[in-house]
Amino acid sequence: MAKHKFEDFLVGVPDEYKGFVTTVHELLQGDYKGRIQTTKNGLSLSYAMPKTQRILGFSFRDSDLMVHINAENHAKYPDVLHSLPQVIVSQIDEASYCKKFDDLQKCWSTCEPGYDFYIGEKHFQKCRYYCFKLKVDAESIPFLLEIIKSEHKERANV
Secondary structure (H helix, E strand, C coil), X not given: CCCCCXXXXXXXXXXXXXXXXXXXXXXXXXXCEEEEEEECCEEEEEEECCCCCEEEEEEEECCEEEEEECCCCHHHCHHHHHCCCHHHHHHHXXXXXCHHHCCCXXXXXXXXXXXXXXXXXXXXXXXXXXXXXXECCCCCHHHHHHHHHHHHHHHHCC
16 A cells, blocks of 8 residues: 655645645644545544654545644643634534543543633633544634644643
């Protein structure tokens, strides 16, 4: 089986989002290893450091490009979260509640507790695997980039 390259993934990305995906790739490729996998919806692309959780992944759901940001350091950039537009806040709000906030024995044994944060006055306690799994669209791109850049910066400071 042939190993896929970044360009192979980029072919499936809608033209209006190729610049965003390329910018993220250029930001992360020096510090993180990219991994492309074949899924039922096409190729997916994720970035991770060896022996650590990934920082983000791109995938397709139906015909939508999705980005899944592992925002482990979200508490260190609350201003970024507070600046998010309603379209992103609504997607976060729709993410699953983290059952581990009620009982650490809930969910599967290796599951880590989710994210607990505020955006404005609204309190979110969301599953870490779905909280920042967001649809890429023209309105969201600048805000998604801010989250990604903030997370990248905080991980570099560790």
